Amino acid sequence: MAQNLINARLGNYRIQRLLGRGGFAEVYLGEHIYLQTAAAIKLLYTEEQSTYQFLQEARLLAALRHPHIVSILEFDLYHDRPFLVMEYLPYGTLRQRFPHGSRLPMETLLVCIEQMAEALDYLHGGGLAHGDVKPENMLLGTGDQLHLSDFGIAILANKRKEQTLVGTINYMAPEQLQHQLQPASDQYALGIIAYEWLCGVPPFTGSYVEVATQHALIPPDPLRERIPDLSEEIEAVILRALAKEPEQRFPSVGAFANALASAYYGSLVTERRDMLPPIRLAPTALSPHLGHEQFTLSAPIPTQPERSLNPHSDQKVSRRSLLIASGTGMATLGLIGGAGLLWWKNTQPTPNTISQTPMPTVVQPTRPRGGVYSSYHGQNGPISSLAWSPDGIRIASGSSDTFNPASPSSNEHLIHVWDALTGKHPVIYQGHTDTIYVLAWSPDGKYIASGGIGSDSVRSASLQVWESTTGKQVASFENDYSTITQIYWHEANQILAIGGTSGHIIRWNPFANVSDIQRFAKGNIDESYTCSVSPNGKYIVTRDENVVYSLADEQLISTDTTEGGYSPTLPYFWSPNSQRCISLHYRYPPEIWDPRTGQRLAHCAQQGYAFTIGWSPDSQKVASYGQAGAILLWNTDTGSILYTYAPHTSDVYSLAWSPNGHMIANGDEKGRIEIWQAV
Structure with a gap:
């Protein structure tokens, strides 16, 4: 039977070889004749009068969709013998x-x-x-x-x-x-x-x-x-x-x-x-x-009550x-x-x-301010980006680390997704080949959008979307216009991404692959001069002129009047509510101003210059790291210091607040990450 079926066509698949036999079926490796993708084909031993019942059962099986259940791709008959086409998992049992x-x-x-x-x-x-x-x-x-x-x-x-x-x-x-x-x-x-x-x-x-x-x-x-x-x-x-x-x-x-x-x-x-x-x-x-x-x-x-995994x-x-x-x-x-x-x-x-369970509200254990929950040492390159899952359970961290530190490869830039309070169970995503500047979770926590520098030579898109629990890529934005420096999820299926060195504003549905691209025409935006868009997608501030424009009509809104040494590559940091903005200066402390009026609001004099900034989710506090050699938490209305944290790491390259505003994750130049109690 096996030899007779080699090269035979079953549905849209051509049989490649026999994988094995059991008491109820033979299983073959098949290849889709158009897509050239592999699948496991289970050809059943059954009787003709069972066929209708099988088809009813197969419809039921095909409806099952779960990340830990083998998916049914297709079912049909071959010479009155029913068969199932299933995803092929070649890594063994x-x-x-x-x-x-x-x-x-x-x-x-x-x-x-x-x-x-x-x-x-x-x-x-x-x-x-x-x-x-x-x-x-x-x-x-x-x-x-x-x-x-x-x-x-x-x-x-x-x-x-x-x-x-x-x-x-x-x-x-x-x-x-x-x-x-x-x-x-x-x-x-x-x-x-x-x-x-x-x-x-x-x-x-x-x-x-x-x-x-x-x-x-x-x-x-x-x-x-x-x-x-x-x-x-x-x-x-x-x-x-x-x-x-x-x-x-x-x-x-x-x-x-x-x-x-x-x-x-x-x-x-x-x-x-x-x-x-x-x-x-x-x-x-x-x-x-x-x-x-x-x-x-x-x-x-952390302890949890007994819970059912029933959807x-x-x-x-x-x-x-x-x-x-x-x-x-x-x-x-x-x-x-x-x-x-x-x-x-x-x-x-x-x-x-079967419906999906809504995102649960998670009660995290608390520590004294400055108390460390966990330290993650799973990466060996500078941590360029950090993002918490919406429920505050996991963290995604991007770096330039490699699978083999002893033999580093220049085109490996990995993202790890791991449990925030324990540092355990990382999922690793390998889709990027250059610096990863930004990570953003979908509102339901199922997907992560990652952005950075793309590469045409190795077909690595600057903007990619993938499953947070498996690392499986869902979509990539192939029309790369620039380095992606900002990503916001505005709805469950809508992404706003910013090309910070080109002025391209990308509105993209990754699941339908539908996009709209706006090229901001004002100002001098290139690889030397960056721009930054507010989280609500209404405003853009450009570094060459230090002014704010409306994205809808490109009309001038205000001017950044903060003072200090400027650098064309120093970014702006918008507050989550889009009502405030932080300017970084080359030799002076970071300063907060109102992008709608240009009014200067506050600065943290004790900080000195800073190069890493993180806004709290309520837009009331800022965490910054720079010349002071410590992470300073300060009030956005007064600039007064609320708390000083001395990290157990080297220079901090990235900061991210937990969704509830109680914890901070900071990553350093050597790939180490700490989770600690901030409030």
Whole structure:
């Protein structure tokens, strides 16, 4: 069968080679005949009378959209045999990455469990259960993200359910043995996986019948008998997930994942460890270098209430990104098999109606003013830009660092996205090849727009948009007119970007690739003289004339009357409310003025000259760094000093306030970043 299908056309794809066979399907590598993109094609063993039911099931599968679930791209028939076209993930499965007998560091285990919990709670929220959760069905994708696969063609499971159990016996819940698959069954399977990854062996072993009997009747051996130094709290969480009765387990898989994380971080605080244990894993072909995180446990570990990852819930969703590596490069055989994506509750909404959870309000723990939450050392080049996510949970940092500091490449400029309070779980974006001047999150936190110097020679656009959780590029602005120095998201799908050395104002919808470009004609704007646009998009100030114009009609509004040494490349800094502007001077302190009238308002005399500025979100305070060698917080009405912070780093190149205005992130010339309490 395999040889006969090589070069055969299935839908829009041509078969390249066989990836593997399972009990329900063959899986092939296919290539789109027009786009020349790769996909995994699952060709099912099924009977003609099952075809209609398969098509109904395939429509359901195709509606699933989640960053940790393998996407269905297409489905059709080939000589009356149904097939699914799925995204191709060539980096192997977690079973290949962690063979039988592997024992994982707790942090690695946690991020695996949490990503799978997100995927499973998404399924459960749509009235579905997976039924075959196991490491073989967890695939590694780009950005070291996990994808849950093999929703095992429920049509076949349904046809055979009275004769054949759906699932894998080592991970099968007691109720599943009685053909009563439900969401708690998936939690049980994930609990088995956690148990196995901690001690190296699953709780139950033996023949098929022996393992089934143990699932149904025998409690698992306590983990602390196998791992004496394991905390009682961690053991209790896993044993609860392995309760024989579904109602005795956690209310959701997300609640299990959260309880496991809380038990671990709580034990760290109890033991008063100086630092979380580092994870050193084999590099992948995709990400040969992942920055080492450093953590400061002088700050309290954030605790969270139990929460469900159900997309219909109003509770918080875990944002941790997987930081594990796959050195296998093996084919994605996890697409093969017979899992059981089954309806478990007819009253649940279908995935076609699944809506996204609104951005939650996050309550951050507090520290005394000047107290450090975390230090991030994952980058090795100057930090040129910083931006907080809208919920204040993550930070994006851009620099000129490289994957391999010992052999730097001039065209590597990386952006890391990481947890602000812990410095953990970075996602790395590699789309830029020159300096990254600005980063901006979309209002919903799903995307990041990054801007800087573009390069035609290596096809690196100066303005790019990408997914914040995966690092996957969504769009790039190909009509590069200049270096991008400012980016604002004005709506969920509208970006205002400024070419600071050319005077181009770009209004762009990256998802529809629709743009409008305005070239500001007044003044002398070139690579020597910069311009800056207000956040509301109404005004532009030019450095050559030091005047403000209206963007709508290019009429003169006011003149910058502040005094001091000017440089054509010194930028202006607009307040978030667009009502004030800071001028930097070559030999004098920064000064605040009203761009609508030109009136001088305040300056910080103690600062001396400054070269790094950050406005607070309420436009009432400024953080600046320069000649004084410290970060000064000062009042924008009076210029009086509110607080002085001596950073534990070298010269500060970038500053960013948290959305709630309580914390500041500062990055230095050596790639180090601190998060500290400012207010």
